[in-house]
Amino acid sequence: MVRTAGPEGKGSGAAEDQCPGTAGxxxxxxxxxxxxxxxxxxxxxxxxxxxxxxxxxxxxxxxxKEHMPLQDYIAYWQEYxxxxxxxxxxxxxxxxWHLCRGSPxxxxxxxxxxxxxxxxxxxxxxxxxxxVDDYRFVYAGPRGTWSPFHADIFRSYSWSVNICGRKxxxxxxxxxxxxxxxNHGTLPYDVTSSTLMDTHLHPxxxxxxxxxxxxxEAGEMLFVPSGWHHQVxxxxxxxxxxxxxxxxxxxxxxxxxxxxxxxxxxxxxxQWKDSMPDWHHHCQVIMRxxxxxxxxxxxxxxxxxxxxxxLVLGQGEQGELGPSAGLGLGLQQAAFDIGRLAEVLASxxxxxxxxxxxxxxxxxxxxxxxRQLEDALVATRAL
Numbered sequence: 001m002v003r004t005a006g007p008e009g010k011g012s013g014a015a016e017d018q019c020p021g022t023a024g025x026x027x028x029x030x031x032x033x034x035x036x037x038x039x040x041x042x043x044x045x046x047x048x049x050x051x052x053x054x055x056x057x058x059x060x061x062x063x064x065k066e067h068m069p070l071q072d073y074i075a076y077w078q079e080y081x082x083x084x085x086x087x088x089x090x091x092x093x094x095x096x097w098h099l100c101r102g103s104p105x106x107x108x109x110x111x112x113x114x115x116x117x118x119x120x121x122x123x124x125x126x127x128x129x130x131x132v133d134d135y136r137f138v139y140a141g142p143r144g145t146w147s148p149f150h151a152d153i154f155r156s157y158s159w160s161v162n163i164c165g166r167k168x169x170x171x172x173x174x175x176x177x178x179x180x181x182x183n184h185g186t187l188p189y190d191v192t193s194s195t196l197m198d199t200h201l202h203p204x205x206x207x208x209x210x211x212x213x214x215x216x217e218a219g220e221m222l223f224v225p226s227g228w229h230h231q232v233x234x235x236x237x238x239x240x241x242x243x244x245x246x247x248x249x250x251x252x253x254x255x256x257x258x259x260x261x262x263x264x265x266x267x268x269x270x271q272w273k274d275s276m277p278d279w280h281h282h283c284q285v286i287m288r289x290x291x292x293x294x295x296x297x298x299x300x301x302x303x304x305x306x307x308x309x310x311l312v313l314g315q316g317e318q319g320e321l322g323p324s325a326g327l328g329l330g331l332q333q334a335a336f337d338i339g340r341l342a343e344v345l346a347s348x349x350x351x352x353x354x355x356x357x358x359x360x361x362x363x364x365x366x367x368x369x370x371r372q373l374e375d376a377l378v379a380t381r382a383l
Contacts, residue, residue, distance in 0.1 A: 046069070046070055046071040047069055047070070047071065048069065048070045048102065049067050049068065049069055049070070050067065050068065050069075050070050050073060050094050050097045051065050051066075051067055051094070051095065051096050051097060052065060052066055052067065052068055052073055052092050052093065052094050052095075053065045053092070053093045053095050054066070054090045054091065054092055054093075055090070055091040055092070055093050055141075055144070055145050055146055056090040056091045057090065058148075058189055061148060061149070061150070061186075061187065061188075061189045062148060062150075063093075063148065070094075073092070073094050073140075076089060076092055077140075077141075077142055077237075080092075080142050081142060081237070085142065085143060085144060091142075091144055091145055092141070092145070093139070093140075093141035093145035093146070093147075093234075094138070094139065094140040094141055095137070095139045095140075095141070095147065096137050096139075097137060097138040097139070097140075098133065098134060098136065098137065099111060099136070099137075099138045100134060100136040101133065101134050101136070112241060115159075115161075115221065117159075117221075117223075118157075118159050118243065118245060119328065120245075120247040120248070120333070120337075121243070121245040121246075121247065122245065122246045122247050122248075122251075122301075122305050123135045123154075123156060123244060123245050123246050124136060124243070124245060125304075125305065125308070126301050126304050126305060129304055129308075130304070135153070135156070135243060135244040135245065136241075136242075136243050137241070137242045137243070138239070138240070138241055138242075139160075139238070139239070139240045139241075139242055140238070140239040140240075141234055141237075141238060142234070142237050143234055143235060143236050143237055143238075144233075144234065145233075145234045145238075146231070146232060146233040146234060147231065147232045148189050148190060148231060149170075149180075149187060149188055149189060149190065149191050149229060149230070149231040150229065150230070150231075151177070151227060151228065151229045151230070152224065152226075152244050153244055153292065154244075154246060154254045154257060154258070154291075154292075154293065155226045155227045155250070155253045155254055155256075155257040156226065156244040156245055156246045156250065156254065157223065157224065157225060157226055157244070157245050157246070157247075157250055158223075158224045158242060158243060158244045158245070159221060159222065159223050159224070159242070159243055159245075160216070160221070160222045160224070160240050160241070160242045161219075161220070161221045161222075161240060161241050161242075162216055162217065162218050162219060162220055162238060162239070162240045163218070163219075163239040163240060163241065164218050164236075164237070164238065164239050165218060165234060165235070165236040165237050165238025165239060165240070166215060166216065166217055166218065166234070166235040166236045166238065167215070167216040167222075167232055167233065167234055167235065167238060167240065168213065168214070168215050168216075168232070168233045168235055169212075169213070169214040169215075169216060169222065169230055169231075169232050170191055170192075170211035170212070170213055170230060170231045170232075170233075171211055171212040171213075171214065171224070171228055171229075171230045172191075172211055172212070172228060172229045172230065173212075173228060174226075174227035174228060176209055176229075177229040178204065179204050179205055179206040179209055180196065180202065180204075180205060181202070181204060182201050182202050183200070183201060183202070183203055187229070188202075190231070191211065191231050192231070211231075215235070226250040226253040226254075227253060227257075247337070248336055248337045248339070248340030248341070249340075251340050251341070251344050252340070252343070252344055254298075255298070255344050255347060255348065258287075258291070258293065258294075258295065258298055259351070261287055261290065261291045262283060262284070262287050262294075262295070262353060265283045265286045265287045265290065266283050268286075269282070269283065269286065280353060280356045281356075283353075284296065284353075284357070295348070295351070295353060295354045295357055296357050298348070299345075299348060299354070299357075299359075299362070299366060302341055302344065302345055302348070302369075303362075303364075303369060305337070305341065306338070306341045306345070306369060306372075306373060309329075309334045309337045309338050309341065309376075310338070310372060310373070310376055312329050312331070312334040313331065313334050313335065313338070313376055313379070313380065316331045316334070331380070335376075335377070335380040338373050338376050338377060338380070339377055341373055342370065342373040342374055342377060345366065345369065345370050345373065346370060348366065349366045349367055349370055354366075
């Protein structure tokens, strides 16, 4: 976590003071990052419709969501504070708001600048290239709002910056979540619930393996590694920006997760394997509905990133590499990315379930893309 000491060793409370690249981030919410003064409300965003979760209701292992105009949520929040932290509408949390996606390109500089630490971001590079949903989110909610126990999508990395307010994070290293499963194998909704102490419901619970607890102050940036389950509570009125991202350092984790997800689907519908036509195809369809991606889409993700890295190397070899052409990448970074892409793509093309995917319309064919990557690796050994 990025933490710069202020008076008495505490964070200074200003995101741009502590997190390089976050200047302007205080403008994303309805309130100024310091005093939540509604005079700082951005009139352009008042009518924007935002997703809001009800933290007081459990729906499976999450919370039900509704959509409302931002100005209505601001009014709710003000009422919630005036009523001493309660509302007949429940405890509502604005979360997973795609502010960047909804902002015109010319306004993006008024949202924020991506911190340099996290600039290698393949998920959002891919989504921007295709014009589809991104993985950049704004969270905003009063004290008491929270996010249930979970691990991040695709086992991606995530980072979070508090623009104002404080969060308490309960973090579990990969594998430690297994001790929290109930007797049906289900992970908990709330790791602070007393039901985890019921040995009949949670026979594998190990109180000796507590969560790593971190309090994130205003202006602080927190990094969550791949596969770390976590639960997050807002200790004060809080506005934060969160990104999920994948790059060459955790691409193999994403691929491993997707294989596990497909295996889980195949176990669930295994009894129909012999009687259902195109059973393997249906497993891919189910996997996509549950996980947001399947093997075909994963290949297209690899392809988009790979072709852009190959372009960087090609232009670099010709002495034509410029900032726009290189996506801000140097030749060594592009070569590193290509090496990781080649490793994972080699595993993908050999996977028996990927070999059942209809790739006849793919261009280039997976094996051909792999050959291009391997040839590029040979050419970059001198770098």
